[in-house]
Amino acid sequence: MTGNRTAAITLVVVDDQATIREALAVMLDLAEDVTVVATAANGAEAVAAAEGHHPDVLLMDLQMPVMDGVEATQRILRDRPDSNILVLTTFDDDESILAALQAGANGYLTKEADRNTILNAVRTAAQGQTVLAPEVQRRLLTLASRPAPTPATPQPATAPSPPDDRTANLTAREREILGLIGEGLRNPEIAARLVISEATVKTHINNLFAKADLHSRADAVRYALRHHYQEE
CATH class of the missing domain: 1.10.10.10 (Winged helix-like DNA-binding domain superfamily/Winged helix DNA-binding domain)
Incomplete structure (x- = not known):
C-alpha cells in the first residue's frame, strides 16, 4: 500500500475473507487522505497490527477465526485507549451492535455501505467521533424504546451496585x-x-x-x- 503520503489517515483493514479485505484495502488506499498501512485476517493479527503500526483507525470485522472483532477491540483499547475502531460487518443484530459499542468501537457500519460512506466514516472515526449506519441508529432507538424485562422469579438478595450518578447534576x-x-x-x-x-x-x-x-x-x-x- 501507499506509504509516503503526508498527513494521511493511517488505516488497518481487518477481515477474514481475503477478497473483501484486499478489495477494501485497495479501494480505501486510493483516497488522497487515507493510507492503508496493514491488513489483518483475524482479531489476533489486528491486535499485532495496532501495536506495530499505531494506526489512526482500524476497520474491524466482527465474526473472525482465532479472535473475533469484539475481543480484538477490547484488547486494542486496553493497550491503546486512544485507538479509533470502526466496525464494518454483515451483522446488524442487536447483540452484535451492543457488543461492539460496549467493547469501545466508535463506529458501526454494515457491508452494504458504499465507498463514500465508508471513507467518510473513516474520516469521522479518525477524529474520535462516533459514526453509526442509519439502520444501526434505528436498532438502537428500538432498543431504547423497549421496556425493561420483568424477572420471572425472585432473584437472590445481593448487595446493590453503587449507583452511577454522573448525570445527577445535568440540566x-x-x-x-x-x-x-x-x-x-x-x-x-x-x-x-x-x-x-x-x-x-x-x-x-x-x-x-x-x-x-x-x-x-x-x-x-x-x-x-x-x-x-x-x-x-
Missing part, C-alpha cells in the same frame, strides 16, 4: 442532548432537532462532558446507552 437540556448523542446525532442535527444554535449545542456538550466525566463523543454514546438501561 434537563443536557440530559436531552446526551440522549440525542446516544442516538448518533451530530451537532447540526441536534441543533435542528431542538431549534437552538449549534454554538449553544456545543456549550451544552462541553458542560455535560465536564459534569459526567466524558472524554469523547464515543464515551457519550456508550454512556447514554448504559444510562438509559439503568433508568428503565
Whole structure:
C-alpha cells in the first residue's frame, strides 16, 4: 500500500475473507487522505497490527477465526485507549451492535455501505467521533424504546451496585442532548432537532462532558446507552 503520503489517515483493514479485505484495502488506499498501512485476517493479527503500526483507525470485522472483532477491540483499547475502531460487518443484530459499542468501537457500519460512506466514516472515526449506519441508529432507538424485562422469579438478595450518578447534576437540556448523542446525532442535527444554535449545542456538550466525566463523543454514546438501561 501507499506509504509516503503526508498527513494521511493511517488505516488497518481487518477481515477474514481475503477478497473483501484486499478489495477494501485497495479501494480505501486510493483516497488522497487515507493510507492503508496493514491488513489483518483475524482479531489476533489486528491486535499485532495496532501495536506495530499505531494506526489512526482500524476497520474491524466482527465474526473472525482465532479472535473475533469484539475481543480484538477490547484488547486494542486496553493497550491503546486512544485507538479509533470502526466496525464494518454483515451483522446488524442487536447483540452484535451492543457488543461492539460496549467493547469501545466508535463506529458501526454494515457491508452494504458504499465507498463514500465508508471513507467518510473513516474520516469521522479518525477524529474520535462516533459514526453509526442509519439502520444501526434505528436498532438502537428500538432498543431504547423497549421496556425493561420483568424477572420471572425472585432473584437472590445481593448487595446493590453503587449507583452511577454522573448525570445527577445535568440540566434537563443536557440530559436531552446526551440522549440525542446516544442516538448518533451530530451537532447540526441536534441543533435542528431542538431549534437552538449549534454554538449553544456545543456549550451544552462541553458542560455535560465536564459534569459526567466524558472524554469523547464515543464515551457519550456508550454512556447514554448504559444510562438509559439503568433508568428503565
